[in-house]
Amino acid sequence: RKNRYNLFKRMGINGPAPAFLIGNFYDMYKYGLLKCWEKWRNEYGGMYGYYEGPQPILVITDPEMIKQVFVKDLFSNFSGRRIFPMGRGPKHNPDIIQSEGQDWKRIRALSSPFFSGVRMKEMSPLINNSVGKLLNVLEEKANAGTTFDIYSVYQGLTMEVICACAFGTDLDAQVDTKHPVLLKARELFLRVSQRNALQIAAFLLPELRPLWFRLGRKLGEIFNNPFIYLREHIRHIIQMRRSQKLDRVDFINLMLSATEHANDASFTMTSDDSDTADQSTGTSSGDKETSSSLRKKGMTNEEMEANLMIFLLAGYETTSTALAYTSYRLALNPDVQQKLQVEIDEYFPDDDDMCPTYNSVQKLPYLDMVFSEVLRLHSIAPPIIARRCTKACTVKGVDIPEGVMVMADSVGLHMDKKYWGPEDPAIFSPDRFLPENKAKRDPIAWMPFGHGPRNCVGMRFALMEAKFALTRLLKKYTIHKTDELQIPLQIREGGTFVPKDGVMVSVSKRNE
Numbered sequence: 001r002k003n004r005y006n007l008f009k010r011m012g013i014n015g016p017a018p019a020f021l022i023g024n025f026y027d028m029y030k031y032g033l034l035k036c037w038e039k040w041r042n043e044y045g046g047m048y049g050y051y052e053g054p055q056p057i058l059v060i061t062d063p064e065m066i067k068q069v070f071v072k073d074l075f076s077n078f079s080g081r082r083i084f085p086m087g088r089g090p091k092h093n094p095d096i097i098q099s100e101g102q103d104w105k106r107i108r109a110l111s112s113p114f115f116s117g118v119r120m121k122e123m124s125p126l127i128n129n130s131v132g133k134l135l136n137v138l139e140e141k142a143n144a145g146t147t148f149d150i151y152s153v154y155q156g157l158t159m160e161v162i163c164a165c166a167f168g169t170d171l172d173a174q175v176d177t178k179h180p181v182l183l184k185a186r187e188l189f190l191r192v193s194q195r196n197a198l199q200i201a202a203f204l205l206p207e208l209r210p211l212w213f214r215l216g217r218k219l220g221e222i223f224n225n226p227f228i229y230l231r232e233h234i235r236h237i238i239q240m241r242r243s244q245k246l247d248r249v250d251f252i253n254l255m256l257s258a259t260e261h262a263n264d265a266s267f268t269m270t271s272d273d274s275d276t277a278d279q280s281t282g283t284s285s286g287d288k289e290t291s292s293s294l295r296k297k298g299m300t301n302e303e304m305e306a307n308l309m310i311f312l313l314a315g316y317e318t319t320s321t322a323l324a325y326t327s328y329r330l331a332l333n334p335d336v337q338q339k340l341q342v343e344i345d346e347y348f349p350d351d352d353d354m355c356p357t358y359n360s361v362q363k364l365p366y367l368d369m370v371f372s373e374v375l376r377l378h379s380i381a382p383p384i385i386a387r388r389c390t391k392a393c394t395v396k397g398v399d400i401p402e403g404v405m406v407m408a409d410s411v412g413l414h415m416d417k418k419y420w421g422p423e424d425p426a427i428f429s430p431d432r433f434l435p436e437n438k439a440k441r442d443p444i445a446w447m448p449f450g451h452g453p454r455n456c457v458g459m460r461f462a463l464m465e466a467k468f469a470l471t472r473l474l475k476k477y478t479i480h481k482t483d484e485l486q487i488p489l490q491i492r493e494g495g496t497f498v499p500k501d502g503v504m505v506s507v508s509k510r511n512e
């Protein structure tokens with residue numbers, strides 16, 4: 001441990017001085033990660049090292065270094081992710097986020113087809129159906145003229161959508177706002193952000209992870225951890241679907257066939273499924289197995305459960321947060337909102353009950369610019385954009401020892417004047433994403449979904465869902481700033497970075 005705390009000094013890399021045993025934990029606990037990163041970035045520049053407990057984190061912003069870690073050397077030297085202090089650890093972890101090496105590649109190869117263009121098109125009616133219900137909820141709010149938290153409304157929407165698309169279940173979570181699955185997911189993310197004594201102990205003493213993991217499970221059973229409720233919910237659905245053998249287009253159906261066909265050499269997914277899968281795996285250096293040979297190995301039952309849980313949580317939390325941040329920005333920038341409404345009206349004229357499609361929403365350039373700018377200013381999952389060095393190597397002249405976590409400072413990149421100036425990067429300005437401005441910038445400067453073969457597998461899904469919701473919402477309603485809107489929004493940091501106290505707005509019907 002003592003040696004570990006000297007690591008960055010020995011490497012000749014600057015950074016905040018760590019305290020023995022707790023690293024830089026005190027600052028992180030007191031001020032939060034966003035504030036610490038900003039302070040350290042200002043003090044030490046684009047590359048520095050700090051310690052999360054005993055875990056050394058090397059923060060980088062150099063585009064070439066990021067490309068080497070996240071793309072070129074990903075499989076050979078950086079196949080690990082950040083390790084959750086209370087998790088099972090990276091070895092033989094059944095879920096896509098925590099697994100590494102060949103296990104990750106196989107799970108990714110099996111999961112990518114859920115997000116292919118063909119699947120997106122098949123899922124669009126399910127999404128449109130839930131967006132229709134969102135409009136009904138907003139109609140009530142508009143009629144009542146009340147101020148309300150639009151974030152919690154979006155949480156109902158995204159929970160409903162992910163349950164329909166992943167499990168084929170109809171939760172009706174926008175109307176039944178006390179649905180236990182919705183409440184448990186909300187509670188789970190809240191608990192992660194609260195850092196109880198066990199979480200802190202696990203964070204500071206990761207060597208005892210197997211103990212923390214077992215203790216966490218035991219205490220979870222005693223104290224009704226929401227995770228256990230959600231896991232049982234997923235198990236129940238899997239059992240039901242196994243016995244019913246429904247022929248539906250949802251994740252669970254694809255996973256069931258992958259599980260049932262494990263090691264069946266003749267099994268192939270349809271060619272329609274392959275358009276995202278091969279981008280993710282099988283193309284990097286030192287990689288012998290192709291995506292399709294990995295897919296043939298299938299998934300175990302435990303992997304299926306674990307990954308359905310990841311999709312449920314990721315599908316629910318991230319997209320609702322992105323929609324909440326977008327509503328915040330639109331409420332504060334009525335000119336941008338109006339311009340967006342003009343674009344939507346032009347593309348969907350005189351059509352109150354429009355049903356956007358996967359292709360049609362991609363033809364709205366200003367919508368894409370607005371959403372991209374929102375994701376630039378509001379990073380939702382920045383700590384996860386990190387790779388653990390699994391084999392010592394040199395990256396652009398920096399010797400990186402095994403075990404160091406290399407994190408791309410996406411928040412710093414998103415605020416760097418070099419890429420986003422001369423206008424102050426803190427200003428919300430969708431024009432930064434005009435094609436002529438985009439062409440001048442290194443694409444690495446914008447990475448809300450991460451980078452490389454291990455980037456966000458659900459990106460297409462998130463973009464489609466958010467764009468369906470925004471086009472239909474803005475066609476009918478205008479979002480307004482209210483006295484209760486918190487400016488700037490306070491952020492709650494946990495697994496994700498979300499508006500701590502919601503987003504309090506009102507809506508009005510456009511044609512009245």
Ligand code: HEM
Pocket residue numbers: 096097108310311312314315316318319322380381382384385386447448449450451452453454455456457458459461462
């Ligand atoms: C606006 C919405 C979203 C944002 C901002 C977001 C962001 C991210 C980020 C930053 C990563 C890490 C990428 C990296 O390490 O390079 C990630 C990974 C991931 N995301 Fe998303 N995400 C979103 C939506 C979704 C959705 C809707 C799903 C699934 C339904 C999803 C599933 C995943 C999974 C499974 C991974 C791990 C991929 C892997 O390790 O191979 N995400 N996401």
